[in-house]
Amino acid sequence: xxxxxxxxxxxxxxxxxxxxxxKRGRLISWAVREGCKSSWRQFVPxxxxxxxxxxxxxxxxxxxxxxxxxAITDNELDLAQLSExxxxxxxxxxxxxxxxxxxxxxxxxxxxxxxVQDVLTECIRGEWQFDAKREHVHEVLSHLSWNGERLxxxxxxxxIEQIRSGDPPNVNVLETALTVLLKNTDSSTAILAEIAEDxxxxxxxxxxxxxxxxxVWLQLSAGPALKYLQQILSSxxxxxxxxxxxxxxxxxxxxxxxxxxxxxxYAEPNHLRTFIPLIYCHINPNEDIEHVGDYTPTARDDAxxxxxxLLERLSLSESAEADEVxxxxxxxxxxxxxxxxxxxxxxxxxxxxxDLPPWNxxxxxxxxxxxxxxxxxxxxxxxxxxxxxxxxxxxVEKADNSIRSEIRAEDNERKLRIWLARKLQxxxxxxxxxxxxxxxDRRERPDLRIExxxxxxxxxxxxxxxxxxxxxxxxxxxxxxxxxxxLRDDQxxxxxxxxxxxxxxxxxxxxxxxxxxxxxxxxxMLGERAQAIVAERRxxxxxxxxxxxxxxx
Numbered sequence: 001x002x003x004x005x006x007x008x009x010x011x012x013x014x015x016x017x018x019x020x021x022x023k024r025g026r027l028i029s030w031a032v033r034e035g036c037k038s039s040w041r042q043f044v045p046x047x048x049x050x051x052x053x054x055x056x057x058x059x060x061x062x063x064x065x066x067x068x069x070x071a072i073t074d075n076e077l078d079l080a081q082l083s084e085x086x087x088x089x090x091x092x093x094x095x096x097x098x099x100x101x102x103x104x105x106x107x108x109x110x111x112x113x114x115x116v117q118d119v120l121t122e123c124i125r126g127e128w129q130f131d132a133k134r135e136h137v138h139e140v141l142s143h144l145s146w147n148g149e150r151l152x153x154x155x156x157x158x159x160i161e162q163i164r165s166g167d168p169p170n171v172n173v174l175e176t177a178l179t180v181l182l183k184n185t186d187s188s189t190a191i192l193a194e195i196a197e198d199x200x201x202x203x204x205x206x207x208x209x210x211x212x213x214x215x216v217w218l219q220l221s222a223g224p225a226l227k228y229l230q231q232i233l234s235s236x237x238x239x240x241x242x243x244x245x246x247x248x249x250x251x252x253x254x255x256x257x258x259x260x261x262x263x264x265x266y267a268e269p270n271h272l273r274t275f276i277p278l279i280y281c282h283i284n285p286n287e288d289i290e291h292v293g294d295y296t297p298t299a300r301d302d303a304x305x306x307x308x309x310l311l312e313r314l315s316l317s318e319s320a321e322a323d324e325v326x327x328x329x330x331x332x333x334x335x336x337x338x339x340x341x342x343x344x345x346x347x348x349x350x351x352x353x354x355d356l357p358p359w360n361x362x363x364x365x366x367x368x369x370x371x372x373x374x375x376x377x378x379x380x381x382x383x384x385x386x387x388x389x390x391x392x393x394x395x396v397e398k399a400d401n402s403i404r405s406e407i408r409a410e411d412n413e414r415k416l417r418i419w420l421a422r423k424l425q426x427x428x429x430x431x432x433x434x435x436x437x438x439x440x441d442r443r444e445r446p447d448l449r450i451e452x453x454x455x456x457x458x459x460x461x462x463x464x465x466x467x468x469x470x471x472x473x474x475x476x477x478x479x480x481x482x483x484x485x486x487l488r489d490d491q492x493x494x495x496x497x498x499x500x501x502x503x504x505x506x507x508x509x510x511x512x513x514x515x516x517x518x519x520x521x522x523x524x525m526l527g528e529r530a531q532a533i534v535a536e537r538r539x540x541x542x543x544x545x546x547x548x549x550x551x552x553x
Contacts, residue, residue, distance in 0.1 A: 011099055100143050260475075267313055474522065499522075
């Protein structure tokens with residue numbers, strides 16, 4: 001009778017009892033409903049992986065699910081007040097629901113997280129043992145992969161533990177587990193990339209497991225993944241088939257795929273420089289088939305669509321390196337038939353780069369007064385801060401009423417930082433703020449971090465150049481501190497290396513030939529190295545090296 005209550009429902013627990021009431025009468029409907037409410041504690045459901053018939057559901061589970069849902073709907077069951085044993089029992093019912101978990105499971109997890117975690121973990125470990133040939137594998141892990149956002153954090157560590165111990169025999173279980181982890185890459189990126197590099201060597205190159213792990217590796221750590229891919233493509237047969245399977249897996253509309261993370265590593269211009277030609281060599285555009293009318297896409301169809309989208313993806317990159325890569329492709333015979341299209345993409349990039357954000361009335365008034373508008377992007381913010389530092393530099397080094405006397409030879413870097421923060425804040429014109437001691441990435445802090453709501457910050461590293469710092473040390477601080485720590489976040493693309501000088505040291509030793517460099521030459525050398533870093537690092541747009549000379553000429 002429970003199924004008569006809501007035969008069209010998508011879950012075992014009825015969303016409404018109206019049909020049963022209409023068919024059997026109000027009294028029978030009430031009696032069935034009350035009977036279900038009292039029955040769920042009288043039975044302990046098997047977990048999905050424990051059932052002797054994977055596709056079957058014990059009728060007592062259906063009755064219990066109906067009773068739990070009815071009791072919750074009628075406000076007769078407060079999930080927060082359940083005992084720990086009842087909470088665990090309720091979870092066992094919830095994981096047996098049809099088409100996903102019971103709707104109340106996330107609320108139960110809020111109040112009884114340990115009970116939910118324990119049962120879900122037991123299910124995952126059970127599914128990990130599924131036989132390689134088992135067909136019915138879409139159980140708890142599968143539900144987590146497409147409808148478990150609020151539950152997944154409870155079992156992330158368990159899934160990673162299982163992955164670390166070894167892949168499941170059933171490749172479909174592996175695919176589902178990787179899907180769950182890729183949807184939560186904030187906590188699993190480094191771990192998955194490390195495992196992928198090791199695990200991929202354990203599979204035959206034409207196997208589904210190999211394709212899965214290669215797709216993961218390319219998304220998380222494309223550099224070593226592409227290097228490995230190039231090596232094996234030169235030493236195995238059926239390379240075109242392998243690349244078709246890989247691109248099919250990565251294609252967003254493919255039925256055979258794991259999820260694509262929002263910013264896959266392979267999509268960075270320095271990796272697309274290698275990846276795109278590799279794909280074009282093995283998925284020949286001349287062999288593409290243009291279908292007419294209705295058709296079912298094959299893996300080859302999805303692969304060439306993935307291939308075609310990469311050039312456009314490259315052209316949409318905000319990195320200046322994308323221009324270099326596209327120009328390189330113009331001279332590559334692999335893209336001879338696509339030359340006009342690449343030129344078109346370069347024209348579009350030029351147009352976008354020429355477009356400036358539209359001004360509003362306040363911008364016009366601001367420009368009329370200050371010859372400057374509020375920053376619209378982090379690049380604008382960076383340029384404004386560089387301009388402010390140039391103003392401070394002029395007031396220190398050239399102004400008739402110089403402010404250099406505000407800093408003394410005995411002042412340490414903290415005093416210089418506080419002074420500079422005050423000067424920048426005085427000149428902010430409400431276009432930025434200068435919070436100090438802002439924590440960044442594992443408690444590592446830049447000396448100053450310039451912020452404006454809605455855009456990435458600009459980090460400033462400050463050094464008294466002539467206070468015990470050697471030239472190698474100054475170079476090391478530029479590379480490992482400003483770049484390696486403060487610009488490590490993908491959202492931090494602009495940095496400033498500020499060097500103070502007050503005459504305590506006249507020259508610096510050049511490491512290679514023991515020649516001596518003046519402060520200006522040191523600044524010039526650091527500026528050259530900063531621009532070399534910008535050219536090398538795809539995630540960094542610009543680094544400025546600025547000096548403040550407090551000596552009294």
